[in-house]
Amino acid sequence: MKNNKFKKIFSAATALALAAAMPLCAVACGGKEAGENATPTNTDKYTIPQDYARTYYEVFVRSFSDGNGDGIGDLRGLINNLDYLNDGDDSTTTDLGINGIWLMPIHPSPSYHKYDVKDYYDIDPQYGTLSDFKELIEECEKRGIWVQMDLVLNHTSNQHEWFKAAVASAKAGRDPETDSAMSKYVFVKSDTQPSYGKKWQKVSGTDDYWYLCNFDSSMPDLNLDNEEVREEILTIVKFWLQKGVRSFRLDAVPWACNYSANYNEQNGEFWTWFSENCDRLGREVYGNKTPDLPVYCYNVGEVWGGSQDDINSFFGTGMSCFNYELAANYNRGFSGTVNGKQLAYRLADMQAENQAAALAKDPDAILSNFLSCHDNNRSGSNHFGFDVAKIKQAAALYMLSPGNAYIYYGEEIGAGGDKYGDNDPDSNIRLPFNWGDKSKGIVTVDPPQANYKEKQKLGTWKSQTTDANSVLTFYRQTIKLRNRFPEIARGIITPLALDGNGKIGEQSEILTASGQQYLDYVNAVNKNVSVYSLTYKDSTILIVHNLGTDEAVLDISDAFAGYEVQGELKTRGGKVGLDGSLLKMSGGTVALLAKPAPVTA
Numbered sequence: 001m002k003n004n005k006f007k008k009i010f011s012a013a014t015a016l017a018l019a020a021a022m023p024l025c026a027v028a029c030g031g032k033e034a035g036e037n038a039t040p041t042n043t044d045k046y047t048i049p050q051d052y053a054r055t056y057y058e059v060f061v062r063s064f065s066d067g068n069g070d071g072i073g074d075l076r077g078l079i080n081n082l083d084y085l086n087d088g089d090d091s092t093t094t095d096l097g098i099n100g101i102w103l104m105p106i107h108p109s110p111s112y113h114k115y116d117v118k119d120y121y122d123i124d125p126q127y128g129t130l131s132d133f134k135e136l137i138e139e140c141e142k143r144g145i146w147v148q149m150d151l152v153l154n155h156t157s158n159q160h161e162w163f164k165a166a167v168a169s170a171k172a173g174r175d176p177e178t179d180s181a182m183s184k185y186v187f188v189k190s191d192t193q194p195s196y197g198k199k200w201q202k203v204s205g206t207d208d209y210w211y212l213c214n215f216d217s218s219m220p221d222l223n224l225d226n227e228e229v230r231e232e233i234l235t236i237v238k239f240w241l242q243k244g245v246r247s248f249r250l251d252a253v254p255w256a257c258n259y260s261a262n263y264n265e266q267n268g269e270f271w272t273w274f275s276e277n278c279d280r281l282g283r284e285v286y287g288n289k290t291p292d293l294p295v296y297c298y299n300v301g302e303v304w305g306g307s308q309d310d311i312n313s314f315f316g317t318g319m320s321c322f323n324y325e326l327a328a329n330y331n332r333g334f335s336g337t338v339n340g341k342q343l344a345y346r347l348a349d350m351q352a353e354n355q356a357a358a359l360a361k362d363p364d365a366i367l368s369n370f371l372s373c374h375d376n377n378r379s380g381s382n383h384f385g386f387d388v389a390k391i392k393q394a395a396a397l398y399m400l401s402p403g404n405a406y407i408y409y410g411e412e413i414g415a416g417g418d419k420y421g422d423n424d425p426d427s428n429i430r431l432p433f434n435w436g437d438k439s440k441g442i443v444t445v446d447p448p449q450a451n452y453k454e455k456q457k458l459g460t461w462k463s464q465t466t467d468a469n470s471v472l473t474f475y476r477q478t479i480k481l482r483n484r485f486p487e488i489a490r491g492i493i494t495p496l497a498l499d500g501n502g503k504i505g506e507q508s509e510i511l512t513a514s515g516q517q518y519l520d521y522v523n524a525v526n527k528n529v530s531v532y533s534l535t536y537k538d539s540t541i542l543i544v545h546n547l548g549t550d551e552a553v554l555d556i557s558d559a560f561a562g563y564e565v566q567g568e569l570k571t572r573g574g575k576v577g578l579d580g581s582l583l584k585m586s587g588g589t590v591a592l593l594a595k596p597a598p599v600t601a
């Protein structure tokens, strides 16, 4: 990390003493019981590469922390609590350890969620000022946190100055084809609502002017092929890059150019144009500061509702895409695996397929994994029914996967929230962060749905922060592994499996050799083990998740001979350890094996 002034530097003597106390803890670590989550406490120095492979924390500023006492979350509250997210010291374990923040929209907006922007160059007054934002960036930089800003380009607010001008033009009876104000949006003059596009709204006070508004009449769709709109988008991007933003989360990606008959092609053209320009502008701003990055603005898109092929096609535009197939799917992916709806070995297989497909489209692609976000039911309640062991298993599965991990604020304390009721069901999945500590700036605005209290049943941040067995402690330990081992976020995944003797081998070879019998074998022996390796540069690590209740025994000889357990996670106690070449893991444990570090004099 580049935050030397913020970082406590161990003296050489301290480092030696620690090394002597914990000699390359392999088998010995398995017996250490410092709480049921116990993992070796890592005090070795390690360096987190300064690139876009990160652990992000998605913040709904309104619901996180109130810094000025009006009950509404704001940037001040976020700044006040940055030490919780990352204290800037890699040797401490009291913070979460994330190194990216995804800010949901912070621009002036008439809605509480702010996905309809009124002014792209300012901060919503409820959240603070540009000066607060400057301070936020400075404090994030001290902690090695990169800020990713939500950017909504599909539509603006109907209160945006551009849209007000367009409506005025419509009311004046101008031609939508040639009028510069209306041309920035998608207007038609027609006796009836056009048959294409998801939703149209008639301009009130006119008989025959309609505008496209896919999501709501308050959110008119922009014409992203309009030259002035494109120029403005680049001005907006540059404005925020210069203010310290490192990347963008892109809203409603597939909807961008849906006013066109060949919108798939046009979407591809638009987002490729966007990615290339973000990279160019990012290089201008950050080229000297963070040299040698493959790209200088790595954006992640919301491609929701499409197939995996749709998602992969957008990787070809230069953006990353959230992996909805693995996240928001009850029968497959992370929660499907934890809930036993899918054989464990299939998960790594799916990830390998996704990674290969993304890399084929973009050699610099980074996958983007998550369990829940502001648009989905919270995983803690909805997918896992507040079962702490399952919540921990899912966290380990997705955060020890290749790619970026996106934690939705509150997920790390097992917060619940399901879409509920007809009147804004989403507010129930965007509840105030449950600090349980008044000094943290508790958000009180907008009392949510009636079952609010039930949705926080795993306790507050305060009750979990010192509890060795809490969901929060488990998240910290898992993120620590991500930070210690760059192979996790950046590695190429190889799905592995167990052969008839419990020996680990390449999944493709074992499946080919045993065919259908393999399924019988894994069902009988251990259908609950997910095992894969991750290779980054010249280093390969092995990760094993035992999702079952019984002990799993794996033979690591041959391919992983000489590897040692360097990280372990326990979702409900138990042991992880090597007995010769046999890796023995209690039910619910996770093991990370790597080659011993070279001994230095």
Ligand SMILES: [Ca+2]
Pocket: 066, 067, 068, 069, 070, 071, 072, 073, 074, 126
């Ligand atoms: Ca406030």
Ligand SMILES: [Ca+2]
Pocket: 086, 087, 088, 089, 090, 091, 092, 093, 094, 095, 097
């Ligand atoms: Ca720390």
Ligand SMILES: [Ca+2]
Pocket: 154, 214, 221, 222, 255, 256, 257, 258, 259
């Ligand atoms: Ca659109």
